[in-house]
Amino acid sequence: MKLATVVIEGIETAGVIDGGLFYTMESIRDQVEGIPNDLNTFIEQSSEWLPVLAELDLTDAEGVAVESLQFASPIRPNKNIFCIGKNYAAHAREFDGTPPENMIVFTKAPTTVIGHKQPISLHAEVTNELDYEGELAIVIGKKGRAISREEAEDYIFGYTILNDVTARDLQAKHQQFFLGKSLDGSCPIGPWIVTKDEVGDACDLEIETKVNGEVRQSARTSLFLFPIDEIIATLSKGMTLEPGDIIATGTPAGVGKGFKPPRYLKDGDVIEICVESIGTLVNKVQS
Incomplete structure (x- = not known):
């Protein structure tokens, strides 16, 4: 599974890349209530959320072409x-x-x-x-x-x-x-x-x-x-x-x-x- 953070309308947004498309965590929340909206929190709670995300069917979600994305660092480290x-x-x-x-x-x-x-x-x-x-x-x-x-x-x-x-x-x-x-x-x-x-x-x-x-x-x-x-x-x-x-x-x-x-x-x-x-x-x- 690929996880990224991109900039959409000036705001850093986390999501999943699947099949050449990027799906924001916000759009995934329509299927999975409570999933963290940033990768730092997602990683901290990964034992809970990774299995859920792995089973998720994204075919009906709205994705954005990876080629069009403006990337940020996937996560912002809390220390050196x-x-x-x-x-x-x-x-x-x-x-x-x-x-x-x-x-x-x-x-x-x-x-x-x-x-x-x-x-x-x-x-x-x-x-x-x-x-x-x-x-x-x-x-x-x-x-x-x-x-x-x-x-x-x-x-x-x-x-x-x-x-x-x-x-x-x-x-x-x-x-x-x-x-x-x-x-x-x-x-x-x-x-x-x-x-x-x-x-x-x-x-x-x-x-x-x-x-x-x-x-x-x-x-x-x-x-x-x-x-x-x-x-x-x-x-x-x-x-x-x-x-x-x-x-x-x-x-x-x-x-x-x-x-x-x-x-x-x-x-x-x-x-x-x-x-x-x-x-x-x-x-x-x-x-």
Whole structure:
């Protein structure tokens, strides 16, 4: 099942995508009384509403063509986005040649989040080294702490695509990740969330990033140094994960900084990130 948030007449509206059509939660309420009207609440109550939605016949509901939609981020995170650094050995090698022994974790501020086809600001006033990072992102579905690797799957609601846009010069200048990772609008997410049952084996998905049609990144999630169950178990050891939390799982080799000379983003560049079983996230850089 695909769930999205779109902008209709200036208002963000959640709904379901089925057969190339988007059905708002408001229209679904005609058949299902009380269904939440935003995806944050829906995910929090997903154990109640997902089975109902899965059985719903939408043939008589009024849908809107997906091609005509203006997308927002599927959800608005209530706290920072969790990110895993250097989770592909080849990406670690293109930086300093040393894959990490332990998981690298950093975060991006909620104000970074934008949706599919929304513009990425070049932020030329603060950076000359804006870079892309295509990633698979996990969406947590229920509250948990000290989650075992064996239980991790039970806490996943679904998956989406995320671009961990990074100002490399800020990252180097401040000797940490947060400022370079948290420029406004530097975290495109979407176009939608796909529930885990429809994604299948998220531990072996193809991921590809193109810039202006040129393939820059190409890998499979089977190459993760730290797989999804270990990521969830590690993050939750002493910290509570909550419904709607977003975890970016790391980017493959081929980022702009890894080229010689580096190939950073510039005004007008179009980034397309495709993840198997999920879709394609597209954003354009604007000054």
